[in-house]
Amino acid sequence: MILLPSLASLTAAAPLAIDMYVPAFPDMVSTLETTSSGVQLSMTAFLAGLVLGQFLLGPVSDTLGRRRLLLGGTALFALFSLLCALSPTVHFLIGARFLQGAAGACGAVLARAVIVDWYRGPSVARYFSTLAMITGVAPVAAPLLGAVILLFAPWQAVFVVLAVVGLAQCATVWWRVPESLPPEDRNPGGLKDSFRAMGTLLRTRAFVGYAVALSCAAAALFAYVSGSSFVFQIVYGMSPLGYGVVFAVNAISMTAAAALFGALSQRVRLNTLLMTALSVSFLATLGHVVIDLGTGGNVITTWVCLVLTIAGMGMAFPAIMTIGQGVAGHSAGSASALLGGGQFLLGAVAAPIVGVFGESSGTPMAVIMLVALSCAVLALAVLARPWRGHGEHSRG
The missing domain is CATH 1.20.1250.20 (MFS general substrate transporter like domains)
Structure with missing residues (x-):
């Protein structure tokens, strides 16, 4: 199409x-x-x-x-x-x-x-x-x-x-x-009601949980984007071309995971895919931090952990977007704004934090990513409660 x-x-x-x-x-x-x-x-x-x-x-x-x-x-x-x-x-x-x-x-x-x-x-x-x-x-x-x-x-x-x-x-x-929202399907109360719908979503526990989880995961991704060049080029001494290969491979893993989500979503519950994906990202980053603290880390273990972390995000992001829009119902524009805006808001805050801790070690980037992903997991567990099947579409 x-x-x-x-x-x-x-x-x-x-x-x-x-x-x-x-x-x-x-x-x-x-x-x-x-x-x-x-x-x-x-x-x-x-x-x-x-x-x-x-x-x-x-x-x-x-x-x-x-x-x-x-x-x-x-x-x-x-x-x-x-x-x-x-x-x-x-x-x-x-x-x-x-x-x-x-x-x-x-x-x-x-x-x-x-x-x-x-x-x-x-x-x-x-x-x-x-x-x-x-x-x-x-x-x-x-x-x-x-x-x-x-x-x-x-x-x-x-x-x-x-x-x-x-x-x-x-x-x-x-x-x-073409116009996808005909006049009869628009918010009849005008702009005031549209912004009120956004307020309603912010008072909906499940939606807030998914939105916060997405924003925190995005913060981890921005920390990776802003810090990975220093980690691989300064800490591990890779060339710019070598780092470009690392970044490209990680991006490919994210894209492949998103494609896998699209295929599996026809047969597996969306919330199951989300919990699995976020768990992979969290555990891979936890392993990254443990290895760095225990051995100082090396380029291979760092790269492997990051590939798994970024792949998990590649599946988690479209899963949360799909579920969040499902929870929001007819307020698609408001839901899209809150989900997308929150991503860049926390991402913009997280990106410069990595540089505050200097360029002599890869551990700060890994720790910041772990903190952000821990918050994402907590938001999912405490607020969203994905085991209740929010935002699932009928497959029948």
């Missing part, structure tokens, strides 16, 4: 915008006459806009529908990407990146909502696994794509490419994505 690839492409914008300009940081410091922390703040601004945009666009779409917001959001993403390319100062860039993140949120949050609008039953899990696969591949491809662009053009070209991506997505929505 054409609709699913179109929706999957919408989820790629944010991961591309996060990572594609990272290879250009040194050039940007020079061109904008700023510091490395100034340029890095532009990424924080993007993540802040991405979180806020999801929290706003989700409930608004439950009242106004999905298509108009998708058209406007993708067009604005293109515009703000172009403003980033034209930034004369780092302060202008930071502001433009915040707006770019807010606009980029539309693709992520509304693609999930459209899937819930159009599909029912076990097929929803398979479609969410496809989105998870795209989300897993995009961060790996983004820095490589950015590096290739920089071989032939200055850093501004990266944002021009992102503007083209936004325009292409806008055209895709125009031609391939």
